Amino acid sequence: MTMSETDRNRHSATGSAGRPACAPRRATRQVEIAGVAIGGGAPVSVQSMTCTRTGDAAATLDQIRALATAGAQLVRVTVNDDEAADALPTIVREANVPLVADIHFDYRMALAALKAGVAKLRINPGNIGSRQRVREVALAAADHGVPIRVGVNRGSLHRRYDDLSQTDPAGALIQSALDELEALAAFGFTAVVVSLKSSEPQEVIEACRRFAAISDVPQHLGVTEAGTLQAGIARSVAAMSVLLAEGIGDTIRISLAADPVEEVRAAFNMLQALGLREGYARVVACPTCGRVEVDVVSLAAKVEELAGDLPADRVIAVMGCVVNGPGEAKAADLGIAAGKSRVAIFRHGELYRNIAKEDLEEVLLAEIERLR
Numbered sequence: 035m036t037m038s039e040t041d042r043n044r045h046s047a048t049g050s051a052g053r054p055a056c057a058p059r060r061a062t063r064q065v066e067i068a069g070v071a072i073g074g075g076a077p078v079s080v081q082s083m084t085c086t087r088t089g090d091a092a093a094t095l096d097q098i099r100a101l102a103t104a105g106a107q108l109v110r111v112t113v114n115d116d117e118a119a120d121a122l123p124t125i126v127r128e129a130n131v132p133l134v135a136d137i138h139f140d141y142r143m144a145l146a147a148l149k150a151g152v153a154k155l156r157i158n159p160g161n162i163g164s165r166q167r168v169r170e171v172a173l174a175a176a177d178h179g180v181p182i183r184v185g186v187n188r189g190s191l192h193r194r195y196d197d198l199s200q201t202d203p204a205g206a207l208i209q210s211a212l213d214e215l216e217a218l219a220a221f222g223f224t225a226v227v228v229s230l231k232s233s234e235p236q237e238v239i240e241a242c243r244r245f246a247a248i249s250d251v252p253q254h255l256g257v258t259e260a261g262t263l264q265a266g267i268a269r270s271v272a273a274m275s276v277l278l279a280e281g282i283g284d285t286i287r288i289s290l291a292a293d294p295v296e297e298v299r300a301a302f303n304m305l306q307a308l309g310l311r312e313g314y315a316r317v318v319a320c321p322t323c324g325r326v327e328v329d330v331v332s333l334a335a336k337v338e339e340l341a342g343d344l345p346a347d348r349v350i351a352v353m354g355c356v357v358n359g360p361g362e363a364k365a366a367d368l369g370i371a372a373g374k375s376r377v378a379i380f381r382h383g384e385l386y387r388n389i390a391k392e393d394l395e396e397v398l399l400a401e402i403e404r405l406r
């Protein structure tokens with residue numbers, strides 16, 4: 035029996051037939067950042083941040099390009115000193131993805147970043163300073179047509195929220211955001227995105243849920259200081275997947291103490307697992323066990339790399355033996371199920387070839403090319 039459309043959809047990343055979908059995206063107002071729409075029904079976008087010294091334009095551009103290649107749709111750079119501000123025009127001119135300037139403490143850096151041509155500002159209400167400074171930033175951002183993210187962070191809340199923070203940490207994050215939004219609105223500025231970040235996933239979930247219930251401002255989700263590669267991904271996904279499944283969240287950043295390219299990979303994997311990333315291939319790979327007949331681990335890694343730019347929800351299964359192998363391989367667009375000496379190759383649900391094990395890698399990689 036050939037694979038039906040329904041079977042195929044079972045594996046699609048779109049939450050279509052047979053697969054439970056996330057709740058509908060929450061209705062938020064839309065903000066556009068140099069062609070990347072955030073909120074208002076736009077696909078959830080993926081962001082990351084450079085960890086180079088921004089003053090080192092060459093190193094920063096290298097990292098921006100690596101992040102863009104990995105799929106980052108927006109890249110944030112810190113603008114923390116005069117060297118960074120001086121390098122920014124070159125970085126903006128040569129970057130291949132819209133840039134967000136991350137501003138703390140010094141509002142003049144925001145003005146310099148706007149002049150340099152960044153696509154978005156992130157300001158921290160805990161340290162941006164007086165209303166007068168916020169006003170200057172808001173007016174300049176409006177002049178440049180540049181949206182602002184009000185990025186509230188538990189670690190840098192203004193001291194006026196200390197008491198509330200003791201009794202209601204999520205409420206303190208929300209109140210800080212609302213106060214800053216109100217200040218911006220008073221200056222006529224409404225092209226805003228909000229983030230409510232804490233290093234505690236549960237606090238992030240609560241704050242973002244409560245904010246979503248009272249505001250249509252689009253949300254940038256993130257668990258701040260989430261940790262190292264494995265722990266950081268787990269903590270980030272623990273919070274964000276809950277919110278995204280509820281329809282909350284318009285753009286995301288997974289923050290890792292690791293190469294930022296890993297942040298982008300993890301973000302896309304999470305979105306794909308939730309059915310929120312369409313049009314990309316998915317690799318099904320068995321975890322291997324004592325029955326395994328081929329090197330699934332390295333083969334699956336190679337397949338994943340090759341499949342990265344395959345079109346439209348292709349599913350490729352790399353299965354190590356005949357227990358679950360034929361079933362998963364048949365359900366995929368392309369699948370292998372390894373036996374003792376030979377490997378079965380399935381295409382769109384049908385046994386297509388039975389090859390010698392030693393030919394597997396070459397044949398599999400060639401078959402992937404045929405899926406393009």
Ligand code: SF4
Nearest residue numbers: 320322323326354355
């Ligand atoms: S498919 Fe086979 S090798 Fe892979 S985990 Fe299952 S039983 Fe083990």
